[in-house]
Amino acid sequence: xxxxxxxxxxxxxxVAFLAVTRALIANEYYYFAAYVVLQxxxxxxxxxxxxxxxxxxxFGTGAFFALGAYASVVLHKTVSVPLPVMMxxxxxxxxxxxxGTGYLTLRLRGVFFAIATLAMAIVMQTLIVNWDFxxxxxxxxxIRPASAPIAGSYIQYLYTLMLVLAVISVGIARTIERSRxxxxxxxxxxxxxxxxxxxxxxxxxxxISTTLSxxxxxxxxxxxxxxxxxxxxxxxxSLAYAVNAVAMPVVGGMTSWIGPVVGSILLGTIQQLATVxxxxxxxxxxxxxxxIGFVIIAPNGIVGLVLSWRRRARAR
Amino acid sequence: xxxxxxxxxxxxGKRFGGFVALDGIDLTINAGDRVGLIGPNGSGKSTLxxxxxxxxxxxxxxxxxxxxxxNGLIAHHRTRLGLARSFQLPKPFRTLTLNxxxxxxxxxxxxxxxxxxxxxxxxxxxxxxxxxxxGLADKATRLPGDLTQVEMRKLELARAVATQPRLLFADxxxxxxxxxxxxxxxxxxxxxxxxxxxxxxxxHIMRAVMNFSTRLVVLVAGHKVADxxxxxxxxxxxxxxxxxxx
Amino acid sequence: xxxxxxxxxxxxVAGLLLGGFYAAVSVGITISFGMLDIANIAQPAFIxxxxxxxxxxxxxxxxxxxxxxxxxxxxxxxxxxxxYRLYYHSFERHGDQSIQGLAFFFGLLFVGEVSLxxxxxxxxxxxxxxxxxxxxxxxxxDLPLRMLIPCVISLLAIGLLQFFLSxxxxxxxxxxxxQDGPALQLMAANPxxxxxxxxxxxxxxxxxAGAFLIIIQPVEPSIGRDYIGRIFAICVLGGxxxxxxxxxxxxxxxxxxxxxxxxxxxxxxxxVSFGFLLVALAWRPAGLMGR
Numbered sequence: 001x002x003x004x005x006x007x008x009x010x011x012x013x014x015v016a017f018l019a020v021t022r023a024l025i026a027n028e029y030y031y032f033a034a035y036v037v038l039q040x041x042x043x044x045x046x047x048x049x050x051x052x053x054x055x056x057x058x059f060g061t062g063a064f065f066a067l068g069a070y071a072s073v074v075l076h077k078t079v080s081v082p083l084p085v086m087m088x089x090x091x092x093x094x095x096x097x098x099x100g101t102g103y104l105t106l107r108l109r110g111v112f113f114a115i116a117t118l119a120m121a122i123v124m125q126t127l128i129v130n131w132d133f134x135x136x137x138x139x140x141x142x143i144r145p146a147s148a149p150i151a152g153s154y155i156q157y158l159y160t161l162m163l164v165l166a167v168i169s170v171g172i173a174r175t176i177e178r179s180r181x182x183x184x185x186x187x188x189x190x191x192x193x194x195x196x197x198x199x200x201x202x203x204x205x206x207x208i209s210t211t212l213s214x215x216x217x218x219x220x221x222x223x224x225x226x227x228x229x230x231x232x233x234x235x236x237x238s239l240a241y242a243v244n245a246v247a248m249p250v251v252g253g254m255t256s257w258i259g260p261v262v263g264s265i266l267l268g269t270i271q272q273l274a275t276v277x278x279x280x281x282x283x284x285x286x287x288x289x290x291x292i293g294f295v296i297i298a299p300n301g302i303v304g305l306v307l308s309w310r311r312r313a314r315a316r
Numbered sequence: 317x318x319x320x321x322x323x324x325x326x327x328x329g330k331r332f333g334g335f336v337a338l339d340g341i342d343l344t345i346n347a348g349d350r351v352g353l354i355g356p357n358g359s360g361k362s363t364l365x366x367x368x369x370x371x372x373x374x375x376x377x378x379x380x381x382x383x384x385x386x387n388g389l390i391a392h393h394r395t396r397l398g399l400a401r402s403f404q405l406p407k408p409f410r411t412l413t414l415n416x417x418x419x420x421x422x423x424x425x426x427x428x429x430x431x432x433x434x435x436x437x438x439x440x441x442x443x444x445x446x447x448x449x450x451g452l453a454d455k456a457t458r459l460p461g462d463l464t465q466v467e468m469r470k471l472e473l474a475r476a477v478a479t480q481p482r483l484l485f486a487d488x489x490x491x492x493x494x495x496x497x498x499x500x501x502x503x504x505x506x507x508x509x510x511x512x513x514x515x516x517x518x519x520h521i522m523r524a525v526m527n528f529s530t531r532l533v534v535l536v537a538g539h540k541v542a543d544x545x546x547x548x549x550x551x552x553x554x555x556x557x558x559x560x561x562x
Numbered sequence: 563x564x565x566x567x568x569x570x571x572x573x574x575v576a577g578l579l580l581g582g583f584y585a586a587v588s589v590g591i592t593i594s595f596g597m598l599d600i601a602n603i604a605q606p607a608f609i610x611x612x613x614x615x616x617x618x619x620x621x622x623x624x625x626x627x628x629x630x631x632x633x634x635x636x637x638x639x640x641x642x643x644x645x646y647r648l649y650y651h652s653f654e655r656h657g658d659q660s661i662q663g664l665a666f667f668f669g670l671l672f673v674g675e676v677s678l679x680x681x682x683x684x685x686x687x688x689x690x691x692x693x694x695x696x697x698x699x700x701x702x703x704d705l706p707l708r709m710l711i712p713c714v715i716s717l718l719a720i721g722l723l724q725f726f727l728s729x730x731x732x733x734x735x736x737x738x739x740x741q742d743g744p745a746l747q748l749m750a751a752n753p754x755x756x757x758x759x760x761x762x763x764x765x766x767x768x769x770x771a772g773a774f775l776i777i778i779q780p781v782e783p784s785i786g787r788d789y790i791g792r793i794f795a796i797c798v799l800g801g802x803x804x805x806x807x808x809x810x811x812x813x814x815x816x817x818x819x820x821x822x823x824x825x826x827x828x829x830x831x832x833x834v835s836f837g838f839l840l841v842a843l844a845w846r847p848a849g850l851m852g853r
Binding site: 051055057059104107108110111112114115116118119120122123125126127129130137239242243246247250254281282284285287288289291292295296299 | 595601603648652653661662663664665666668669670672673675676677679680784787788790791794795798829830832833836837839840843844
């Protein structure tokens with residue numbers, strides 16, 4: 001499929017999905033739940049640009065996400081700007097942090113890079129915990145505006161924004177995958193030395209990858225204060241975001257844009273159901289077990305399984 | 317058949333911590349040469365290739381390529397200047413098809429040079445030619461994991477040649493291959509040399525090196541101990557001592 | 563700024579004691595990550611399991627927590643061997659240990675933590691022992707026994723382990739694995755069996771380390787994360803494979819953290835250990851003792 005056609009189709013299906021859901025669903029709860037799933041689509045797609053395409057494991061998703069959220073808190077308390085602008089600012093801030101982690105790739109690869117991102121996340125959390133202006137360790141209350149700038153309730157507005165962001169993220173991921181940039185990312189993932197020998201400017205590409213990945217995560221986090229209305233470091237920097245951002249692409253499949261989408265919808269929905277019916281601790285256990293199970297049994301995820309079934313069927 | 321100097325190395329030195337891997341290496345490679353680079357294990361052959369190709373930084377000495385100093389230049393810049401290499405252990409892009417393995421250097425080296433731009437269609441043709449040259453055209457859509465040892469070596473060479481190099485370092489391109497497979501790879505290298513690519517062959521299989529080289533360079537413990545006509549060089553007492561032990 | 567000398571001396575001494583404890587926590591990762599090249603980021607989850615084992619048995623049978631830690635060591639050894647088997651069959655055998663292997667241990671860390679939350683809840687738990695509370699006093703010096711005893715036993719246990727590594731066949735085989743896999747085959751030993759035993763030992767150390775942890779401070783499931791950065795920082799800074807280097811790195815980190823906590827408040831301590839880690843990573847791989 002041509003890329004422009006894909007963008008058109010993605011935009012159209014996004015609008016159609018939005019229209020159908022907004023027309024048919026009145027219960028606010030479903031918007032709360034769908035928002036979370038969409039947010040995970042953005043997070044896992046962002047993670048996958050670095051992790052799946054370029055081969056660098058980031059365990060610090062929570063930090064990029066939370067920085068986006070805290071950028072909105074600062075904007076909320078200082079100037080009054082519309083939420084889409086806050087999302088842009090959050091994206092820029094987390095993108096800059098992403099650029100910083102990109103320079104880490106000069107010295108650190110594999111496990112060492114992964115551990116460094118985890119360390120970076122905790123340093124960031126410590127800074128926020130000690131920053132009283134944004135509430136410190138006590139957290140901060142954010143009052144959700146009474147009315148939304150578009151028709152419907154504020155949560156429907158948040159849902160709409162996140163849907164738009166999800167469509168854009170997936171579109172970016174797919175565009176990269178089919179482009180020369182994606183080819184360079186894949187070369188880096190498979191063998192960085194060989195990529196250099198083939199003329200790939202590895203550092204520049206890695207910086208693009210980490211920046212883009214971080215920016216998407218930051219944008220996903222920016223509306224969070226208005227969603228939760230109470231933001232604190234422990235829950236916004238939660239390891240659960242990092243685990244989900246790893247687990248969703250792994251379960252869905254890391255080499256294709258559709259993998260994180262499938263993984264997010266599946267794991268995100270399971271968690272929403274489990275939170276309501278069982279308990280929130282148990283739903284995290286399910287995510288962890290699915291992550292372990294998939295890396296052992298189906299390391300290429302659901303997309304990998306489907307592809308190998310198709311290949312086998314064709315061979316028959 | 318000596319042309320102008322293509323690669324000039326003066327006083328190159330490299331150390332790892334306290335270990336001196338290379339010391340005061342002088343080396344001139346002329347356009348069109350077929351140079352054999354030999355030496356016992358650990359003598360610094362691969363380190364030298366890594367320094368010349370920009371994978372490692374040499375602490376001392378200068379390297380110039382085609383009259384232009386390339387010291388401190390990052391590996392991919394050197395590739396774009398026309399300095400290519402194959403790796404001792406093949407390093408294919410294992411999640412990419414053979415076709416895409418070849419497309420990487422086409423997109424990032426050939427198309428990155430001034431005055432050159434291949435369209436997608438031209439690139440597809442070029443991929444096919446390059447794979448055809450090494451007899452891998454029928455496997456273009458397969459993954460490297462499906463290849464045999466010798467095919468892997470050929471892919472490695474094809475990917476290096478795709479950068480349109482002027483100088484190619486073939487780092488142990490034949491290690492672990494059967495005699496007939498060695499002949500296959502040698503034939504590929506001879507053909508590349510006829511096409512005008514200067515080749516430095518780093519190899520342990522003496523028969524292949526002697527057969528291929530017009531000049532032999534010998535490294536022992538980080539020093540160059542001999543450089544010249546192959547037949548004379550292997551009779552050099554210092555070389556014999558290094559190879560046969562004291 | 564005038565620094566209170568008493569405060570400084572006590573902070574340094576507390577840091578030394580803390581460092582001895584950190585050595586016990588980090589010895590496992592030094593074996594698994596440093597020697598075997600297996601990035602077991604789930605190690606803190608095993609340490610917390612050690613803490614909760616000590617808690618359960620201490621509460622029901624009123625045994626000494628350190629004794630429990632020693633007694634439970636074989637159980638953790640077997641657990642470690644089981645984890646290695648799973649890891650080996652799923653990843654290492656295929657030579658593919660990168661993202662999937664890392665995701666595996668990350669999942670294990672998370673599952674371990676959430677399981678503890680489900681069983682024990684998020685309340686802080688602690689153990690009882692006669693030495694929790696009292697302190698030895700030497701002039702201005704104040705040595706809390708709950709720090710001193712774990713520190714001393716930790717250093718003794720690591721000394722024993724070092725003796726075992728350099729004097730027994732298995733120990734020397736483990737060191738051989740860490741230096742060069744093929745050399746081991748010349749010794750006619752099966753590297754996989756050796757690595758399984760070594761990984762078992764690395765997990766076994768978390769039994770005693772966990773007991774120390776719950777003696778030093780009350781424990782809840784998520785505090786394990788604070789140790790990920792610490793143990794990797796110590797392992798990298800200590801030169802990856804050397805136990806003496808690991809002890810030196812532990813003590814440095816302990817002292818720096820203790821001084822930070824005393825003069826700037828405990829909320830800055832995590833930034834110190836993780837900042838340390840970033841510096842340690844930048845120096846990699848030579849570490850303090852070099853290779």
